[in-house]
Amino acid sequence: MSSHIVIEGLGKAFAPRGGRRPAVIFDGLDMRIEAGQLVALVGPSGCGKSTLLNLIAGLDAPDAGAIRFDGRARDSRLAMVFQQPRLVDWLTAEENIALAFEREGTRPPGDARETVRALLRKVGLTEHSGAYPQFLSGGQRQRVAIARAFAVDPDILLLDEPFSALDELTARRLRLLLQSLWGEADGPRPTGVLVTHNMLEAALLADRIFVLNGHPGHFAAVMDIDIPHPRDPEDPALFAIHREVLHALGEA
Amino acid sequence: MSVVEKADTARAQVRARRPAVRWGPALRAAAGEAVPFVASFVLLAASWEAMALWLRSPLVPDLSAILREFVTICESGKAFREIWVTFYRMGLGFLLAVALSFPIGIASAVSRKAERFFEPGVILGLTVPGLVWALLCVIWFGVSIASPVIAVALGVLPSMIITVQQSVRSLSSDIVEMTRVFRLKRITVLRRIWIPLLYASTISGARVGFSIAWKVIVLVEIFGMSNGVGYQLNSQFSLQSVEGVIAWTLAFWLAMMAVEYLVFRPIETSANHWKKSAYE
Numbered sequence: 001m002s003s004h005i006v007i008e009g010l011g012k013a014f015a016p017r018g019g020r021r022p023a024v025i026f027d028g029l030d031m032r033i034e035a036g037q038l039v040a041l042v043g044p045s046g047c048g049k050s051t052l053l054n055l056i057a058g059l060d061a062p063d064a065g066a067i068r069f070d071g072r073a074r075d076s077r078l079a080m081v082f083q084q085p086r087l088v089d090w091l092t093a094e095e096n097i098a099l100a101f102e103r104e105g106t107r108p109p110g111d112a113r114e115t116v117r118a119l120l121r122k123v124g125l126t127e128h129s130g131a132y133p134q135f136l137s138g139g140q141r142q143r144v145a146i147a148r149a150f151a152v153d154p155d156i157l158l159l160d161e162p163f164s165a166l167d168e169l170t171a172r173r174l175r176l177l178l179q180s181l182w183g184e185a186d187g188p189r190p191t192g193v194l195v196t197h198n199m200l201e202a203a204l205l206a207d208r209i210f211v212l213n214g215h216p217g218h219f220a221a222v223m224d225i226d227i228p229h230p231r232d233p234e235d236p237a238l239f240a241i242h243r244e245v246l247h248a249l250g251e252a
Numbered sequence: 253m254s255v256v257e258k259a260d261t262a263r264a265q266v267r268a269r270r271p272a273v274r275w276g277p278a279l280r281a282a283a284g285e286a287v288p289f290v291a292s293f294v295l296l297a298a299s300w301e302a303m304a305l306w307l308r309s310p311l312v313p314d315l316s317a318i319l320r321e322f323v324t325i326c327e328s329g330k331a332f333r334e335i336w337v338t339f340y341r342m343g344l345g346f347l348l349a350v351a352l353s354f355p356i357g358i359a360s361a362v363s364r365k366a367e368r369f370f371e372p373g374v375i376l377g378l379t380v381p382g383l384v385w386a387l388l389c390v391i392w393f394g395v396s397i398a399s400p401v402i403a404v405a406l407g408v409l410p411s412m413i414i415t416v417q418q419s420v421r422s423l424s425s426d427i428v429e430m431t432r433v434f435r436l437k438r439i440t441v442l443r444r445i446w447i448p449l450l451y452a453s454t455i456s457g458a459r460v461g462f463s464i465a466w467k468v469i470v471l472v473e474i475f476g477m478s479n480g481v482g483y484q485l486n487s488q489f490s491l492q493s494v495e496g497v498i499a500w501t502l503a504f505w506l507a508m509m510a511v512e513y514l515v516f517r518p519i520e521t522s523a524n525h526w527k528k529s530a531y532e
Contacts, residue, residue, distance in 0.1 A: 033324075057433050058433070059429060059432060059433065078433065078435075080433045080434075082430070084426060086427060088445055090526040091529075092450065100434050101434065101441070102436050102437050103434060104435045105439050132528075
């Protein structure tokens, strides 16, 4: 397996207004993410998890160091699921998903409609294909957002606390949905980065957990999770990993 | 099936799943809404009639005199001709304002520099009474069509600029970020996001703009035109015909109601069909 995303000597600081000392988020962070793996970034809030994800997404630029994708400066097909669904309110569920096909430098696939239909079926929204986001529940909207991310057949899938704005029961269903979509991807699985503060969620979904902590942020631990997919959310082994992560953070 | 046919059937299916209009309850709701409307109208008319009977003054004509005058101007077709002339001038000025408000409003929304540049002008425009635009345009452009069109455009422009600017700002940065992460084509972002957004939010601004347009056009027609509703109001005034002034006001009020209910409301409803609040 080759490293898909390589981060070397990453530096990032935010200068607060008023000339106070800049807050150093990262100072020489290194990270390698293997192709086809889903890695989780966990850690306390404010440790730079989301900043790191935004840097990978290209929404922000590093002050030092580099992020490379298969040795290239830019990824080919990157998709993201945000904490909020971020759907366009005046487009239907179907149209929101199809929007992802309109990527710079690409043409929508010839069977775009069929692809959207298949995705809607997979996320359980066949009945709601023509519904506008404001008429969907929070969980349904996030299902559309997940379908939109998978629509581009992503090489890299970034997940920024995708279930934390949902009630626990809905979040649980969507975690299992994500697990099954990941498992049944045709062709090579995407490389995934999941930011979460829910360590059980990380243990359920990730192949490897990076525990981020401190200022500037560094990896307090990197754990490989060797339990085969799909995993059972009630598996006691997941709770053991949960304890281990807490331990790495100095909490247990 | 060809690609076009496929797209058509798919579109038809999408449309089919949109909530259908049910006429029965809609009509009942409309009737329910009409009751207070009719009540206010009847009360107003009754109070006027009582006042007219009590005062017995030519300055307060009774309802039958007003209605007689109203029927006369309608039957002769004069009311329709004059209202059409006024609407035509208003419409041209209004379209000019809309066309100018888009570039200025968008620039002010995306650039702080542009906002600072246009802000004093917009505030000036909001402050200057329509009367001043009417007087200046009549002095500058005389009786030509340019007077009403430019006066209306100047009167409506500031509020339209603010509407466009606010609607551009209303798009959350979350959505903008999403389009960047998915690297959507510029043309797609324009066509699927910006244009529908601007369309939906400027319709409401346009209604306010249209009522401002009326307040300006009537003044221009009083000072500088030889026809139009404003001119007619002025000539009834110089004849000291109170029933004439009221009859013309009534006729124009009905025309504005027709524009509101037959043009603006349906467009607004269709532009906002994706909003949950539109069905509550």
